[in-house]
Amino acid sequence: MIESSRYAAFPTCTLCDLRLLCRPAQHGAEVLPSARILRHRRTLRRGGYVFRMGEPCHSLCAICSGSTRTSVLSADGGAQVTGFQFCGDLLGVGALGTHEHHCDAVALEPTVVCEISFLRLEEIAERVPAVQRALIRLMSDELTHSQDLLLTFLGQKSASARLANYLGTVARRLEQRGLRPEEVCLSMSRSDIGNYLGLAKETVSRLFTRFAHDGLLRSQARRFWVTNTVRLAELTDSQDASV
Amino acid sequence: MIESSRYAAFPTCTLCDLRLLCRPAQHGAEVLPSARILRHRRTLRRGGYVFRMGEPCHSLCAICSGSTRTSVLSADGGAQVTGFQFCGDLLGVGALGTHEHHCDAVALEPTVVCEISFLRLEEIAERVPAVQRALIRLMSDELTHSQDLLLTFLGQKSASARLANYLGTVARRLEQRGLRPEEVCLSMSRSDIGNYLGLAKETVSRLFTRFAHDGLLRSQARRFWVTNTVRLAELTDSQDASV
């Protein structure tokens, strides 16, 4: 419990997916200094790169505060947004096997991230079964999350269902992390959302207008507040575009 | 090498993603009887369930021969196809964390599968670092695969690009496993493909007709043979539906 003071200034650590691995001293009798695996904390400003595609990756990376956008270069040369990450989310888990980042990660606003040495973690896992299981669990969860995400894109047909689903997912995720849906606000552009969802930015804009008109949310510039989670969820489930 | 005779009748084992874990005797000096982790082999006929959603899962499952389809129940009560698996592919990796299957898996044709006890594997991993790393690598690969898959769905707009991309992916995957593109043939219905890709079955049918007319492939009933991999790949990259 000596460690806990290290994190006093970061209450978000209690929400972090990495917290069980970040403080392995809590696992069993064997005391392991967390300093060995917690490499460093970094502060980024809007537009700053957390990492770039192709860079070597020997760490897991968790977001302490702020938000990020990941993207890859698609075959036609343009960028393809692959996701948005918020407080407590992990970055770079998929790169553990290849030890090389396969996407860019950019801060959407002033953002603080933690890096955890994966090599150290692997060493510790060899000696502490609880850590090994936590690691496997972590990857399994990430896999489940990735497949859930895939699911939302598989059957989706209408644009409104896709956007409603996305906004609802974000609201839910942030709610799980202790924020109220009313407080949900993003920092990403219409283009980013459109790119991510496979929609034209004009379509995204129209949908925001329509959702706001229908009382589902308030939107102002790059921020929005969900005001009717229930109806947003209804839209998500509908296959067609009926509003 | 005493073990090898066990697999003599299954040459496909050399293509299997699980082979490194299935024969842990090869890892280091410690000899571990593979019988402890290889639970059993099962033969299924067309339409047979490999497993059902909600069932307990304590095993990894590899396809020795044949093919399967995974699906979940979507919010509106209908089924959503989440993927197709072929010789050497794994099933149920994402269920390792929760120890419960979160999808149905059905054989598309006469199919043989192997089950590997995950609990045993975990035990062995605690003692043999090489197995632990192989396990992590396996999950990381699965994660990478899942995210690659997600990528193909994210930006995709036109139906032809989606189908071309899918057919190309299947052809490539089977090619990696030792089959020639000319020999690629499937056992899934147009409805399954359409469900998976988010297209109406009529659209899938029309695209098959068009692709065949343009000399990209031959199709006969539920089987098809890719005859022009290059042009199929070109279609994949195109954002619009120009043919």
Next chain:
DNA sequence: CGCGGTCTTGATTACTCTCAATAACTGTGG
């Protein structure tokens, strides 16, 4: 206050879905 970028809104075009009818295939039984 003017500038560059993003966002909104409108009109047109094009793609894909839906509905509907016919054709082909699969498996079963005579």
Next chain:
DNA sequence: CCACAGTTATTGAGAGTAATCAAGACCGCG
């Protein structure tokens, strides 16, 4: 071996949704 029924695949016509093209409004910023 052939005929039959049920399922699956093909093909066509019409309707609806979202992309594209284009113009103007709003915002942050120097």
